[in-house]
Amino acid sequence: MALSQELSPLRQLPGPARLVLTVFLLAVGLGYLAALVQLHLQDSRGGTLLPTVADVILKYTGKQWLETAPPPAVSQLERLIMGPIEGVPWNGTGSMAAAFFHKDGAGFKREYEQADEATKERLMAERNGEREALRLWIRLEDDAQRRAAYEADRFVPPPEAAPKIITPHYRDPDGAIKVRSILTDRCARCHAAGAEQENYPLETYDQIAKYLVVPPTPVVPPGGGWVSVATPISLEKLAQSTHAHLLSFAVLFSATGFLFALTGYPALVRYLLAPAVLLALVADVSLWWLARLSDHYGPYFAMIIPLTGGIAGTALVLQILLTTFHLYTARGKTILACLLLLAVIFGTAVYVQYVQPALQAKRIQPHAAKLVDTTSERGRNN
Numbered sequence: 001m002a003l004s005q006e007l008s009p010l011r012q013l014p015g016p017a018r019l020v021l022t023v024f025l026l027a028v029g030l031g032y033l034a035a036l037v038q039l040h041l042q043d044s045r046g047g048t049l050l051p052t053v054a055d056v057i058l059k060y061t062g063k064q065w066l067e068t069a070p071p072p073a074v075s076q077l078e079r080l081i082m083g084p085i086e087g088v089p090w091n092g093t094g095s096m097a098a099a100f101f102h103k104d105g106a107g108f109k110r111e112y113e114q115a116d117e118a119t120k121e122r123l124m125a126e127r128n129g130e131r132e133a134l135r136l137w138i139r140l141e142d143d144a145q146r147r148a149a150y151e152a153d154r155f156v157p158p159p160e161a162a163p164k165i166i167t168p169h170y171r172d173p174d175g176a177i178k179v180r181s182i183l184t185d186r187c188a189r190c191h192a193a194g195a196e197q198e199n200y201p202l203e204t205y206d207q208i209a210k211y212l213v214v215p216p217t218p219v220v221p222p223g224g225g226w227v228s229v230a231t232p233i234s235l236e237k238l239a240q241s242t243h244a245h246l247l248s249f250a251v252l253f254s255a256t257g258f259l260f261a262l263t264g265y266p267a268l269v270r271y272l273l274a275p276a277v278l279l280a281l282v283a284d285v286s287l288w289w290l291a292r293l294s295d296h297y298g299p300y301f302a303m304i305i306p307l308t309g310g311i312a313g314t315a316l317v318l319q320i321l322l323t324t325f326h327l328y329t330a331r332g333k334t335i336l337a338c339l340l341l342l343a344v345i346f347g348t349a350v351y352v353q354y355v356q357p358a359l360q361a362k363r364i365q366p367h368a369a370k371l372v373d374t375t376s377e378r379g380r381n382n
């Protein structure tokens with residue numbers, strides 16, 4: 001039954017045809033690599049190469065496994081002001097914290113870069129003081145009191161909680177803080193009529209109040225459970241991604257599978273590996289929908305997605321390598337092996353030189369921003 005190596009139809013193709021097939025397989029491999037890069041950029045949140053299982057569950061279900069009650073939900077304004085300085089998107093779902101630092105439009109970056117360590121520390125503390133003061137103001141229970149403090153540009157924080165250090169310019173001699181000035185300088189610079197973000201103005205208390213609504217804190221069942229913490233992927237986006245995957249990738253993976261089926265490897269291997277990428281792709285896409293639509297079992301379906309994705313990737317790499325090697329005689333195989341070795345060395349070098357440091361930096365930044373936060377928290381408590 002099994003085609004012998006020499007008699008397989010692929011081996012009988014003329015040289016130029018085999019060359020085209022080789023380049024085709026190489027292109028599919030590179031395309032797949034690009035798809036992985038896109039997956040990293042789109043879905044990986046915490047500085048991992050590929051999205052983690054938790055990332056995937058969050059994407060398709062909007063849920064997270066929580067054992068204890070999450071910290072109380074905060075208003076969008078507080079979240080954007082107190083969020084990380086770097087490493088998250090610069091928009092309403094990410095953080096606007098950089099507006100107090102290198103995006104202050106007033107030379108913080110230049111000053112910080114030229115400063116000595118002590119000055120750097122002071123600058124950071126001053127800017128964090130602004131954020132801390134705003135947080136205290138945002139958390140005032142009484143809306144009328146909050147509004148009055150804004151209108152008068154005078155917010156008197158409780159002395160025990162007041163930030164110890166704040167940009168001097170924003171503190172009156174009696175300790176009152178100019179919250180309105182801070183919001184105007186740091187935020188309304190962009191969020192104002194005629195400015196870059198005039199669609200989202202933050203020039204008056206009423207405009208700002210829209211972002212002061214505190215959403216309900218999710219309820220965690222006793223013993224832990226899957227809790228909705230974010231909006232899952234929209235159905236439109238899922239439909240579009242499904243269509244792209246099933247139509248274009250199905251054609252590509254049929255081609256790679258078909259070529260592998262025509263090689264001279266043992267029949268059993270070909271039966272298993274040739275349709276594997278396609279099958280895993282269909283399973284993967286089905287799981288997206290099951291995860292998105294099933295309220296109860298969604299997270300469990302989502303957990304399998306990395307597995308089907310992994311099977312598809314492994315099977316594709318095997319198909320490409322095995323088919324390419326099969327196309328050539330012993331001498332061609334040796335050359336291919338050398339080229340492959342070079343590619344692996346090059347890939348490893350690129351990874352160590354560029355990819356790893358970039359991931360490392362992504363992992364450290366949110367953490368560093370947190371450190372800044374906890375320091376100011378400590379300042380507040382003592």
Ligand code: HEC
Pocket residue numbers: 076077080081090091092093096097099100103186187188189190191196197200202211
């Ligand atoms: C350098 C310009 C700039 C500064 C300064 C700035 N932002 Fe933004 N802001 C943006 C951009 C850009 C977006 C994304 C807009 C979009 O999604 O189209 C945004 C979005 C927002 C949104 C979401 C609007 C919505 O309804 O979707 C809020 C709220 C916000 N910023 C608050 C702030 C606050 C608070 C500050 C001050 C701490 C601030 N911004 C400082 C540029 C700026």
